[in-house]
Amino acid sequence: MTEAQSDDAYLLRPVGRVLSPLTDAASAPRQGDEGAPDAWLVFDPQVERALGDVRVGAELLVLTWLDRARRDILTVHPRGDETRPESGVFSTRSPHRPNPIGLHRVRVLAMDGLRVRVADLEALDGTPVLDVKPVLGAAGER
Amino acid sequence: MTEAQSDDAYLLRPVGRVLSPLTDAASAPRQGDEGAPDAWLVFDPQVERALGDVRVGAELLVLTWLDRARRDILTVHPRGDETRPESGVFSTRSPHRPNPIGLHRVRVLAMDGLRVRVADLEALDGTPVLDVKPVLGAAGER
Numbered sequence: 692m693t694e695a696q697s698d699d700a701y702l703l704r705p706v707g708r709v710l711s712p713l714t715d716a717a718s719a720p721r722q723g724d725e726g727a728p729d730a731w732l733v734f735d736p737q738v739e740r741a742l743g744d745v746r747v748g749a750e751l752l753v754l755t756w757l758d759r760a761r762r763d764i765l766t767v768h769p770r771g772d773e774t775r776p777e778s779g780v781f782s783t784r785s786p787h788r789p790n791p792i793g794l795h796r797v798r799v800l801a802m803d804g805l806r807v808r809v810a811d812l813e814a815l816d817g818t819p820v821l822d823v824k825p826v827l828g829a830a831g832e833r
Numbered sequence: 834m835t836e837a838q839s840d841d842a843y844l845l846r847p848v849g850r851v852l853s854p855l856t857d858a859a860s861a862p863r864q865g866d867e868g869a870p871d872a873w874l875v876f877d878p879q880v881e882r883a884l885g886d887v888r889v890g891a892e893l894l895v896l897t898w899l900d901r902a903r904r905d906i907l908t909v910h911p912r913g914d915e916t917r918p919e920s921g922v923f924s925t926r927s928p929h930r931p932n933p934i935g936l937h938r939v940r941v942l943a944m945d946g947l948r949v950r951v952a953d954l955e956a957l958d959g960t961p962v963l964d965v966k967p968v969l970g971a972a973g974e975r
Binding site for chain 1: 841842843844845846847848864879880882883884885886887891893894896898900907908920921922923924925926930931932934936961963964965966967969
C-alpha cells in the first residue's frame with residue numbers, strides 16, 4: 692500500500708435502534724455520564740444470536756450511526772462553546788464528522804428478549820445501532 | 834419509533850488507511866497492547882482540517898473498517914480458543930460481526946502532514962480508517 696485510497700465505500704446495515712425519551716439534539720446531554728436518561732436498545736431478530744451472551748450488569752460500548760449529524764463539518768467549537776477556539780473534529784467528540792459514528796459506554800440494566808435496557812446513553816430516539824462490544828478488562832482477563 | 838427498522842443503510846467513506854508491517858491476520862496480535870508494531874495512519878487530503886489539532890502524545894480512538902472480516906458470523910469461540918464455549922459476537926471483540934468496525938486505542942508518536950505515526954495498533958496493512966476521536970478524560974476536563 693503506497694497511498695490513501697478514498698474511492699472505496701462500505702455499506703452499513705443497522706442491527707437495531709435506540710428507543711429513548713431524548714428527541715431533541717439541543718437538549719440532549721453531550722456525554723452519557725452527564726445526565727442521560729435510561730434507554731432501550733431494540734435489536735433486529737436477525738442478530739439474536741450475536742446478542743445471546745449479553746448480561747445484566749455488563750459494561751458495553753455501543754456504536755451508533757448519528758443520522759442527524761452533518762458530514763461536511765471538519766472543525767467545531769468544542770462543546771458548542773464559541774468562546775473556545777475551533778478544533779479539528781478528530782480532536783473532539785462532536786457528532787459532526789465525515790463518518791458520524793457514535794461511541795457510547797453504557798451499563799446493562801435489564802434484558803427482555805431483543806430489547807436491552809441501558810443507563811448512560813445520550814443518543815437520540817431512533818438512532819441506528821451499528822455494533823456492540825464489551826469493554827475490555829486488563830490483558831490477563833481476556 | 835415503535836420497532837427496529839433494518840431496511841435503512843448508510844454509506845461509509847474511508848478518511849484514510851493503515852500503513853503497517855502487519856499483513857496477515859493469523860500472526861497479528863488480538864489487541865493493540867498485546868505486541869502490535871508501530872504503524873502509520875495515512876489520511877486523505879480532504880480531511881486535513883479535521884486532523885489539524887492532533888498532537889504528538891495524544892491518546893486516540895481509531896475506528897476502522899475491518900475489510901477482511903466476515904459479516905455473517907454471529908457466534909465465535911472467544912480469542913479463537915476452541916476449548917472456550919461459543920459466545921455471541923456482541924460479547925466479544927472478534928473482527929467478525931454484522932458491521933465489522935474496529936475500535937483501537939493508540940498513542941501518537943509522530944506527525945508528518947497527513948501521516949500520523951501511532952503505537953499499539955493491531956489493524957492490518959491497508960485497513961480503511963473511518964474516524965478518529967480523543968480518549969475522554971474525567972467529566973471536569975472536557
